[in-house]
Amino acid sequence: MPPVKDAPFTKGGSLSVKKSKALRAAPGANLQTSPPSLLSPFQLESVSLFIHVFGALSLPRSIGEIYGLLFSTQEPLSLDDVQTRLQLSRGSASEGLRWLRSLGAVNQVYLPGIRKEHFTAETSLRKLASGYLRDRIDPHLENGPSRLSILESSIDPTSPAAHFEKSRVGQIAGWYKFFAKALPLVKALAGKF
Amino acid sequence: MPPVKDAPFTKGGSLSVKKSKALRAAPGANLQTSPPSLLSPFQLESVSLFIHVFGALSLPRSIGEIYGLLFSTQEPLSLDDVQTRLQLSRGSASEGLRWLRSLGAVNQVYLPGIRKEHFTAETSLRKLASGYLRDRIDPHLENGPSRLSILESSIDPTSPAAHFEKSRVGQIAGWYKFFAKALPLVKALAGKF
């Protein structure tokens, strides 16, 4: 049998760990070189932690940074605040914030007398989970039945493989049932945290 | 308030839908131009479906292709079979198969008298789920506690923000508890399907 070295393999769970420029080195290291740091140690740690968490879901780094900053900051922050403190581009900050808002992970706060929109992190697990499931998982399940029937109709009943293929279709149908049961269960449990 | 057109936005749930070369057009369209088709309609549909499913988990297309082919084929297939029928490079087929094997999504089958290794798709939801959770989710939860204590120790107790920051740490601790409860529950439920 050929060699099986102990896997240098990038896909060690796919999506090889993203490393890049700033905020990468030591978890609590300073941000850039120019400003000593626009973030407190707690904020820095928080940003680093959420980059990691969101990364586990294959979400872009900027999303994690933004959520991490809002999570670790008591006062609502504006787009400019986010952009400045994180040293992001305007576009990234705008789109990232919009994405988080659409998911329900970030709340808009209206501050009387202030025109700029301000944002805070949503921390209710129920809301976070249901937003994520709604936007990123449910859509795939919705067109499941239609995909399944397409698959089923691709079977040639006269072929010797037909029996096997039908059993596979049944298999997938079972999987969908599992999800139909598991998702509400998880959502309900999330409500208790 | 500035314009809010209805989101052309790439990140419409992040990871914009991957399109690329072959097997992309119509779900059941022919694979390439050269060979009329190395796959049956059922196999073609299956591959297309699993590219989609694995894509939802941000896994590379080749992984979905390989699993889809094995899933829709009764006989065990060799590395060469996979490579040929899917028109993949040797490297992709080898690494993809290895990755799926390590996850437990693909089983190795020993065929008496045949030297080449052969593979079949694992379809037990319990095995698939636990493999995925073990490889891609659990690791993130494991170093959770350590990350959490780093975060906690970054709080300056004399700062006015200390109280708020402690409550955030508590928040995250609660999330970990949720996962500690939810994961086993999901694994158990998966066992029934």
Add this chain to the structure above:
DNA sequence: TAAAATGTTCAAAAAATATTGAACATTTTT
């Protein structure tokens, strides 16, 4: 033991995805 068969690895190329920044649109203020 040389040749063939089977697999793996990894550097280079290709493809996909994210980020930037400047142009554009809207609302508010002057």
Add this chain to the structure above:
DNA sequence: AAAAATGTTCAATATTTTTTGAACATTTTA
């Protein structure tokens, strides 16, 4: 109504991830 403030969009660029293919390693066969 012009200027300022605030946000969004999108084409260009940068980064990351995936794929390829040929070199390499091991085992089996002749």
